[in-house]
Amino acid sequence: MAEGKTGTTKVLMEETRIFEPPKDLAENCNAWQWAKKKGFKTEQEMRDWCGENYIEFWDEMAKTYADWYEPYTQVMDDSEKPYFKWFVGGKINMFYNAVERHIKAGKGDRVAYHFIPEATDQPERAYTYQEIYETVNKLANGLKSLGVVKGDRVSIYMPMLPETVMAMLACAKIGAIHSLVFSGFSSKGFGDRVQDCEAKVVFTADGFYRRGKPMPLKPQADDGVKDAASVKNVIVLKRTGLEVPWTEGRDVWFHELVESQSAECETEVMDAEDRLFILYTSGTTGKPKGIEHAHGGYCVGPAYTCKWVFDLNEDDVYWCTADVGWITGHSYVAYGPLCLGITSIMYEGSPDYPDFGRWYKIIEDYKVTVFYTAPTAVRMLMKQGTEWPEKYDRSSVRLLGSVGEPLNPEAYIWYRKYFGNEVSPIMDTWWQTESGCHVISPLPMTPCKPGSVAYPLPGFNTTLFDEDGNEVPLGSGGNIVNPTPWPSMLRAFYKDEVRYKKEYWDMYWNVKPGTYLAGDKATRDKDGYWFIQGRIDDVLSVAGHRIANAEVESALVAHKDVAEAAVIGKPDEIKGEAIVAFVILNTGVEATDDLMKALRTHVRTSLGPLAIPAAVIPVQDVPKTRSGKIMRRVIKAKALGNPTGDTSALANPESVDYIPLI
Numbered sequence: 079m080a081e082g083k084t085g086t087t088k089v090l091m092e093e094t095r096i097f098e099p100p101k102d103l104a105e106n107c108n109a110w111q112w113a114k115k116k117g118f119k120t121e122q123e124m125r126d127w128c129g130e131n132y133i134e135f136w137d138e139m140a141k142t143y144a145d146w147y148e149p150y151t152q153v154m155d156d157s158e159k160p161y162f163k164w165f166v167g168g169k170i171n172m173f174y175n176a177v178e179r180h181i182k183a184g185k186g187d188r189v190a191y192h193f194i195p196e197a198t199d200q201p202e203r204a205y206t207y208q209e210i211y212e213t214v215n216k217l218a219n220g221l222k223s224l225g226v227v228k229g230d231r232v233s234i235y236m237p238m239l240p241e242t243v244m245a246m247l248a249c250a251k252i253g254a255i256h257s258l259v260f261s262g263f264s265s266k267g268f269g270d271r272v273q274d275c276e277a278k279v280v281f282t283a284d285g286f287y288r289r290g291k292p293m294p295l296k297p298q299a300d301d302g303v304k305d306a307a308s309v310k311n312v313i314v315l316k317r318t319g320l321e322v323p324w325t326e327g328r329d330v331w332f333h334e335l336v337e338s339q340s341a342e343c344e345t346e347v348m349d350a351e352d353r354l355f356i357l358y359t360s361g362t363t364g365k366p367k368g369i370e371h372a373h374g375g376y377c378v379g380p381a382y383t384c385k386w387v388f389d390l391n392e393d394d395v396y397w398c399t400a401d402v403g404w405i406t407g408h409s410y411v412a413y414g415p416l417c418l419g420i421t422s423i424m425y426e427g428s429p430d431y432p433d434f435g436r437w438y439k440i441i442e443d444y445k446v447t448v449f450y451t452a453p454t455a456v457r458m459l460m461k462q463g464t465e466w467p468e469k470y471d472r473s474s475v476r477l478l479g480s481v482g483e484p485l486n487p488e489a490y491i492w493y494r495k496y497f498g499n500e501v502s503p504i505m506d507t508w509w510q511t512e513s514g515c516h517v518i519s520p521l522p523m524t525p526c527k528p529g530s531v532a533y534p535l536p537g538f539n540t541t542l543f544d545e546d547g548n549e550v551p552l553g554s555g556g557n558i559v560n561p562t563p564w565p566s567m568l569r570a571f572y573k574d575e576v577r578y579k580k581e582y583w584d585m586y587w588n589v590k591p592g593t594y595l596a597g598d599k600a601t602r603d604k605d606g607y608w609f610i611q612g613r614i615d616d617v618l619s620v621a622g623h624r625i626a627n628a629e630v631e632s633a634l635v636a637h638k639d640v641a642e643a644a645v646i647g648k649p650d651e652i653k654g655e656a657i658v659a660f661v662i663l664n665t666g667v668e669a670t671d672d673l674m675k676a677l678r679t680h681v682r683t684s685l686g687p688l689a690i691p692a693a694v695i696p697v698q699d700v701p702k703t704r705s706g707k708i709m710r711r712v713i714k715a716k717a718l719g720n721p722t723g724d725t726s727a728l729a730n731p732e733s734v735d736y737i738p739l740i
C-alpha cells in the first residue's frame with residue numbers, strides 16, 4: 079500500500095477468494111430472519127436501509143433487546159454534540175437486563191457460566207443465573223453497607239473469574255460505576271487508574287493461578303492504592319488461599335461480605351444516560367483515557383450484536399476467550415451474552431496449559447458452538463501444527479469470531495479449518511473500547527473474504543474520509559469515521575473534556591460536526607469489502623491490545639539511567655506488533671546488556687508484562703523536529719529498512735544514521 083498525499087491509500091492487492099456461509103445458516107440466522115420479515119431482498123439492501131434509517135432501527139433494537147422500567151420519550155438527542163444522548167427519559171438498569179429479568183421469566187436454572195479453572199486438578203463448576211442473582215444481591219447489599227452509593231466509582235482488579243463479573247453486576251445493580259483494570263497491569267498502572275477515577279472501593283483477589291501455580295495479586299493491589307486517598311475499603315476474593323497482607327479496618331473478605339447480607343436487594347432505577355462503567359484505554363499521550371459508557375445504550379449494543387453477528391440463541395454454548403478486564407470481556411463475556419440469557423464458557427487461564435490442546439479439549443468437552451478469540455492466539459496455535467486440533471472433536475463449532483487486529487489470510491484459513499470445520503464462517507469484528515459493540519463485521523449470511531471485516535453493520539453509517547473530509551471511493555483507503563451516533567458509543571472521557579473533543583471530534587468538525595474519528599485506517603476494495611490497516615495515531619497493537627508508544631517511553635525515561643526514549647512497533651508474526659525501544663542513556667552511563675535487561679524489567683514493573691519491549695537498543699540520538707517532537711515514523715522506517723522520506727525538517731538529520739536495522 080502506498081501513502082498518497084492526502085493520507086489516503088490505494089488498494090494495490092485484491093483478495094479474490096470468497097467463502098460462502100453454509101446455506102441453512104445463511105437462511106435461518108437471526109439477522110436474515112429479521113431482514114426477511116422486513117421484506118429486504120438482499121443483505122446490501124438491508125444494511126443500506128438500516129444506515130439511512132438508523133434512528134428507527136436502533137429504536138426497534140432497544141425495544142427488542144432491552145427491558146425498560148419506563149419508556150424513553152426520544153430515541154436520540156444530538157443537541158449538544160459531541161455529547162450525544164440515547165433513549166432520553168428512559169429508565170433502565172443493566173443488572174435487571176442481564177440477570178433479573180431471566181429469573182422473573184423462570185429461567186433461573188439456566189447456566190450462565192461453565193467456569194473452567196486452569197489447573198486440571200481443580201473442579202469445573204456451573205454458575206446458574208439464579209446463583210448469580212442471589213450472590214450479586216448480597217454483594218450489592220455489602221457494597222451499600224460500606225457506604226457505596228449511586229454514582230460512586232468502584233475499581234475492580236481481579237483475574238478471570240465469575241466473581242469478577244458478579245462484582246461488575248453488583249455495581250450496576252446499585253448504580254455504582256465500575257472501572258476494571260486488567261489484572262496483568264502493574265500496581266502502578268492500576269494505582270494511576272484508581273486515582274484518576276477516585277474509586278471509593280476496590281475489588282481484588284488474594285491471587286490467581288498461572289500454569290498450575292498460585293500467584294499473588296493482593297500485594298500489587300495494596301501497592302496500587304497506597305496513594306489513593308479516595309479508597310475506603312478493599313474487598314478481597316479468596317481464590318488461592320495464599321497468605322495476604324491485611325489492613326485492618328480497610329480490607330474485607332469478599333465471602334464474608336456476601337455471607338453477612340440478605341439476598342433481597344432492590345435494583346436501582348437508572349436513567350438511560352447514567353454511567354455504567356469507565357474503562358481506561360491507551361491514547362496518544364502517556365495518560366490513559368477513561369472512556370465512559372451508559373446503562374441504556376449498553377443494554378442495546380452488545381445484546382444486538384450477540385444476536386445478529388454471533389447468531390446466539392438459547393441452545394448455544396458460547397465461548398469468548400477475552401479477559402473481562404478488556405472491553406471485549408465487558409461486552410462479549412459479561413453483558414452481551416448475559417442480556418440474552420446465554421450459556422457461556424469462562425476459562426481461567428492460557429491456551430497452552432497443560433499443553434496446546436487445552437482450548438480444543440474445552441470445545442470438545444462442552445460442545446462449544448460459537449467461539450470468539452483474537453488473531454494473536456490463532457497464530458500462536460497455528461504455529462504448533464495440526465496435531466493438537468486433530469486430537470479433539472470440534473464438530474460442534476458452527477460460527478467463529480475474531481477481534482483486536484487484522485486476521486491475516488493465512489491465519490484466517492487455518493482458523494476456519496481447525497476451529498471451524500472448514501464450514502463455519504468467521505465474523506471478523508472491528509470495533510473499539512469507544513464503540514462498546516461491533517461496528518464493522520460480516521453477518522452469518524455474508525460471503526466472506528479472508529482478511530476482510532466485510533461491511534459496516536446495520537445501524538452504522540461508518541465510512542472512510544480523506545484528510546479533508548471527502549468520502550473516499552471504493553478501491554481506496556482513508557480514515558474510519560462514523561458520521562452518525564450509535565447507542566453503545568462512548569459518552570465522554572472521565573474528567574477530560576478537552577481531550578475527548580480533540581481526539582475524536584475535532585478532525586472533521588468543520589465538515590460535518592459530530593463525525594466520530596476512530597483512529598484507524600482502512601481500505602475498501604471494488605466490491606466494498608473493508609480491510610483494516612491499523613492505527614493512524616501513535617498507538618501500538620500488541621497481541622490485540624492497545625499500548626501507547628508514549629506510555630512505554632515515559633516508563634523508560636522514569637529510569638535513572640535513561641535520558642530519552644523512542645518506542646516503535648515492529649511487525650511480529652504472532653503478536654501483530656512487538657515493542658522496540660531506542661534509548662539515549664544519561665552521560666557516563668555504560669550501555670551494558672545487563673542495563674538493557676534491567677530496562678525491560680523496569681517497564682514490566684511500571685506497566686505490566688504486556689508492555690515489555692522485545693528489544694531495548696541504546697543509541698546516541700533520535701531524530702526530532704525543531705520543536706523537539708520525536709519522529710517515530712522516521713525511526714521506524716530506518717529501523718525496518720524502509721525509505722525514510724524527506725528528513726530535511728529534522729533538527730538533527732544526522733541522527734537517522736544512528737538508528738540500526740532491527
Ligand code: WTA
Pocket residue numbers: 359404405406480481482483484485506507508509510511512531596597598610612613619622623624
Ligand atoms: C484494533 C478491542 C483489525 C483497531 C475491541 C481498533 C482491529 C483497536 C479489529 C481497538 C479487527 C479491533 N481487525 N483491527 N477485527 N478489532 N481492532 O479498544 O486498531 O482494545 O482501533 O478494542 O483494535 O482496541 P480496543
